[in-house]
Amino acid sequence: MIFSDADFDHLMTTVAEAAAQEILPRFRNLVAGDISEKTSAIDLVTEADLLAEQRITAALKARFPSALIVGEEAYEADKSVVPALAHAELAFAIDPVDGTFNFAAGLPVFGTMVAVVANGETIASVIHDPVLGDTVTAMKGSGTFLRRQAGQARRLSVAAPAPLSAMTGAISWAHMDEPDRSRICSNLSKARMAFALNCSAYEYWMATSGKWHFIGHSKLMPWDHLAGVLAHQEAGGYTAKFDGSPYKPGETEGGIISAPDEESWQMIRREIIGA
Structure with missing residues (x-):
């Protein structure tokens, strides 16, 4: 086996140790010199x-x-x-602090994400909350679990399908250009409640655990989505790019939607993303 259960345990331990040693001690303790802009004032690195x-x-x-x-x-x-990533025998995609803007602002909505990819397919993932110490884990074909810091674990499942007017969720529009940005923001009013967390780790956590019905993004960097998409799929959800094609490792264009099932996905694509 290219990636064993023991390897997965090692990965979970590695992520938790990095969070405890390098991330949490710096939370709400950063000074100006510890924070830099990458592409803009909302795209930061610490x-x-x-x-x-x-x-x-x-x-x-x-x-x-x-x-x-x-x-x-x-x-x-x-x-x-x-x-x-599309053809590596074994690969890891790492987002050390997903939600860096929140982290730098002192808002405890951020996480560490790692996806394991083998021969062009995501086979395992870890989404860790450094503040609470909880972790969402998934292995292909084995389901998605919430593992609490104290050791308890429970299987997660996505929300049941619902009318759009009863749905909750988020479409991350911050990196979109016009006219998509304004159209999608307006269309989100069709849902019962829409959120903007600026953190893929928490957005996938919410959708995977059934707290939200849908999430969507236009920017497809692998460290933001590979781990979350596997967790969502293993929790029973349906994910595809805006054009209906599957999202695969190595792809960075096209937009993505995660929903409870394919019919819900079609509704979100039609009513919120639009044309």
Whole structure:
């Protein structure tokens, strides 16, 4: 087996240790010099992002020396690693602090995400909450689980389908251009309640656990979505790109929607994303 249960336990431990050692001690303790802008004032990187990614990367390279490591921060130095996900025998996509804007602002809505990819398919994922110490885990064909810091675990499932007027969810429009941005924001009023968390880790957590009905994004970087999409699918949900095609490792264009089932997905695509 290319990635065993023992390997998965090692991954969960590695992520939790990075969160405890590099992320949580810096939460609400950052100074101005610890925060930098990447592409804009809402696209940030902090000392915690960099050090947590370095720690996770080092642990994975030690255990899997031939694996492809695709870290959000390291990607800035070598962008060829993302398309390489499509054909790598074994790869890891790492988002050390997903929701960095929230983290830097002192808002406890952020998480660490790691997806395991084998031969172009996501086979395992970890979404960890450094503040609560809880983790959502998924392995392909084995379901999705919420694992509490104290050791309890329960299986997760997506929400039941509902009329759009009764649905809750989020479409991340912050990185969209006009006219899509205004159209989608307006269409979200058709839902019962719409949110904007600026954090894929929490958005997938909410959809995977059945607290929300749908989520959607236009920006498809692998560290933001591979882990969450597997968790959502293993919890019984349906995910596809805006054009209806499956979302695959290595892809970065096209937009994505996750919903309870295909019929709900079609409704969200038609009524909220629109044309």
